[in-house]
Amino acid sequence: MHIPSEIGDVSIVLLGNFNPRIFHPSWFVRSGLFTEKEGEVAQIDVIHPTISQFRMEWLAVRVEQNRFTAETQEAPFVRLADLVVRTFKEFLIHTPIGMLGINRNVHFSVGDEATRNRIGKMLAPHEPWGEWAKQIEGSVPEKRGGVRSLSMEQRDLDDRKKGHLLIKVEPSAKLDPQIGIFAAVNDHYEIDDPNNPVGCGEIIETLEKQFDKSIQRSEWLIDRVMVLK
Amino acid sequence: MSTAVSIRDDEFPAVVGDTRGIPPTRGELIRSIARNGLVNDPSSTPRALAVSFPSVFHKNNVAVATDVERVGLGWQELLPEFPQYMSRQENSFAALQEWEGYVVEVGNDDFTARLRDVTAGSVYEDEEADFPVDDISESDRELLRPGAIFRWAIGYERTRGGTKRRISQIVFRRLPQWTAKDLEVSLLEARALAAFLRGE
DSSP states (O other): OSSSEEEEEEEEEEEEOOOOGGHHHHHHHHSSSSHHHEEEEEEEEEEEEEEEEEOSSSSSEEEESSEEEEEEBOOOHHHHHHHHHIIIIIOOOOEEEEEEEEEEEEEESSSSHHHHHHHHHHOOOGGGGHHHHHHHHHGGGGOOOOOOEEEEEEHHHHHHHHSEEEEEEESHHHHHTTTEEEEEEEEEOSSSSSOOOSHHHHHHHHHHHHHHHHHHHHHHHHHHHHTTT | OOOEEEEOOSSSSSSSSOOOOOOOOOOHHHHHHHHHHTOOOOSSSSSSSEEOGGGGGTGGSSSEEESSSOEEEEHHHHHHOOOSOOOSSSSSEEEEEEEEEEEEOOOOOEEEEEEEETTTTTSOOEOOOOEEEGOOOOOHHHTTTTTEEEEEEEEEHHHTTTEEEEEEEEEOOOOOOOOOOHHHHHHHHHHHHHEOOOET
């Protein structure tokens, strides 16, 4: 990427029907998806019929009855895809899953406030707001307003039957808000009838084929914002 | 006492349908639990749940809960305070450049691999490098053997305290086993390629 990210993560989100109780670190160890040592150091937040959540050094997993989320902040991110693909391709093959999201989130610094404001105005110009534009500017720096969140979506994609590519850009809440920008890309895939999925073969095959391309495309998209610096 | 609870689904923004990596809010989790049957179908739970919904659930006719009286856990106990971001990892590591490689030869202290530059979009492994075995984490060392596939990333690690340092990380891939369908597809591709080479 044009600017190295200060904080970033990748998450894989699956929507369907899950049994959260299954997703215990010890199950992953028994299945050979985690080593014994990984299983031992996993920190369990909750394991319950409605929700399970645990985390380990490079990974966090949360499973609700209709949503599975696996997240990492540590490259190489393909390790996350390998884990999810193996989980559902080798073990939980009958899990009905209708939607997939491959998400790339990045917080980066543009160095100074003036640059951040300039980028904000390029993405969302104030002029169309007419008289209000002056008021958005504020009379003193601490009361300066501006774009809080901007989303741009592509729906016509030739690599999926249904879905979208969505980028959201906001001031960063994790870095110094005067100089930080947060960009989040949601690369979303659906099967033909996502509310009535039969098994998870199609979605997991999509994940397997698309993950690397998706991350590269998301980073390219985030770069479109970074190069405005 | 009856334990009927009705939730008007159309009044709630559904948790499903959103694959962004944003964890649900506490309220969404509560609604999710209600919608997913723990409340509507007590028999689906191993223990009856003491679900006493907060008053907000009765306001604005968003949900109508009547005679909710159970024994056991309270809904608050079901819902620990989840962080906005799940990972809470000490460090984050962003790659500046990434290669995929396969192991060609394994020595006592190092191993040789052929590499493909993933960041540059290379299709073929056109680089070769030697790596110290010590660079591999203990959990991955058992995977080190000729033919094993790994990712090598170079980038910046940022600690929670804000310190940034350049590091490199090797992670061996734990790829899924080939399924019968995978083998079938490969066989068809191989046959098609053989036919092409024979000029058919």
